[in-house]
Amino acid sequence: MIERLLAPNPSLYTGPGTNTYIFRSDGEALVLDPGPVIDAHAAAIVAALAGSTPVGVVVTHTHPDHAPLANPLAATLGVPTFGFDRGPEFIPDLTVADGQTIAFGSEAIVAVHTPGHTPDHVCFVHDSTLYTGDHIMGGSTVIIEDAAAYLDSLYRVRELDVERIEPGHGNAMSDAGAVIDSYIDHRLERERQIIVAIASGASSVGSIVDGVYAGIPVGLRPAAVHQVRVQLVKLSEDAAVWFDDDRTEQARVGLR
Numbered sequence: 001m002i003e004r005l006l007a008p009n010p011s012l013y014t015g016p017g018t019n020t021y022i023f024r025s026d027g028e029a030l031v032l033d034p035g036p037v038i039d040a041h042a043a044a045i046v047a048a049l050a051g052s053t054p055v056g057v058v059v060t061h062t063h064p065d066h067a068p069l070a071n072p073l074a075a076t077l078g079v080p081t082f083g084f085d086r087g088p089e090f091i092p093d094l095t096v097a098d099g100q101t102i103a104f105g106s107e108a109i110v111a112v113h114t115p116g117h118t119p120d121h122v123c124f125v126h127d128s129t130l131y132t133g134d135h136i137m138g139g140s141t142v143i144i145e146d147a148a149a150y151l152d153s154l155y156r157v158r159e160l161d162v163e164r165i166e167p168g169h170g171n172a173m174s175d176a177g178a179v180i181d182s183y184i185d186h187r188l189e190r191e192r193q194i195i196v197a198i199a200s201g202a203s204s205v206g207s208i209v210d211g212v213y214a215g216i217p218v219g220l221r222p223a224a225v226h227q228v229r230v231q232l233v234k235l236s237e238d239a240a241v242w243f244d245d246d247r248t249e250q251a252r253v254g255l256r
Contacts, residue, residue, distance in 0.1 A: 001025075002126070004166070005044055007035035009065055012219055015139060015169040018065045020045060021131060024052050025105025031057045032109070032124065032131060033168055034069035042073055054079050055104050058096070060133025060168060061121040062087020084113065085120040096122055114157060116150025117142050128163040130176060138170020141186055143223055147234035154184050191240075194231055198241060198255050205229055206249030225249055 007018040018035040022045070029052035035041055057074040059067040062083065067090035074081045074093070082102055083092035096102070098113035102124075109124040114135045124131040134142055135153065144150040158180045165173040165180075173179045190212070197211040205228050213224040229245065232253055236243040244252040 002129075002166075003048055005041070005048060007041045007065075008038060009036050012217075013143070013223075014065050015137070017169070019166070019168055019170075021166065022048055023104050023107070023109065023126065025107040028053050028055050028105040030055055030102065030104040030109070031073065033058070033060055033066045033133060034073050036065055037068045037072065042069055042076070045073060046076065049077070056080050056082055056094075056102060058082040058102060058109070058124070059090060059092075060123065060131070060135075061118045062090045063118065063134065064089060066133065066168060083120070084111075084122045087120070098122075112157065112160065114153035116144050116146050116153045118145055119149075121153075123157060125160060125162060129166055130157060130160065130162040130164070131166045132157075133168040136165055136167055136173075136179060136183060138167045138173060140170065141183070143227065144230055147187070147231050148237065151184065151187050151234075154180060154187070158184070190227075190231055191235060194228065194235065195240060195255070198253060203252060203254060204249065205232065205251045205253065208232075208253070209249070 001024040003022045005020040007020055009017045020034050021032040023030040029049050034057060054077045056079050057070045059070050070081045070090055080093035082094050082096050084096050096111045100111045101108040109126045112123045114121050114123045117134045121135055123135050162176045165176045193212045194208055197208045202208045202211055205225060208228050209224045216224055232243045235241045239256055242254050242256055
């Protein structure tokens, strides 16, 4: 049995909030992505665990909307935390490697290292469902730190042949293969759009954003600038463009 609890942390970047998942089997329970430190959400998780013996608190990655509650919640429950690496507000008691299983009762979730959104990001497979954290989100694309690693991770989860996706934000998605393919297509299309923008005269990160992300809300422009820069790093490594990266909107770029 799996239960989803929604953390009350809605925003431009988290959508309706962070999804916390509770897995149960044979009287034991595992918590995935408890979210930020919000007393009401912590109390809701503890209440949802009533009647089960908790065995661990797991995080997909260490971003502040997923991990900070993990250590204090685990201390309250008297269980270990699991994660790929430590972060600013999270220290795992037990590190999780790619392919590792974390058991609860007679069942387990299996870790799949999926860098790209962050270097430490891990998805988890349970039966035919992929729990994606911020690797794939409901109703939105994902902000990434490494475009090459992210695309490779998308190809990898496509090979898992799962049927359903339960994301860290947004609603569940039933046609997992089609969703993953759409994410791959989106990333490849972004590459094409950036190359077309440069070929059409865009010569800086800011001018590419103006063309590729025309009409986005002002509050999302920093994210768009970041995304273009990350994509340009990959395209530069692919020898498709040259990129004088000074981490500003004025950073110069051109076709090779």
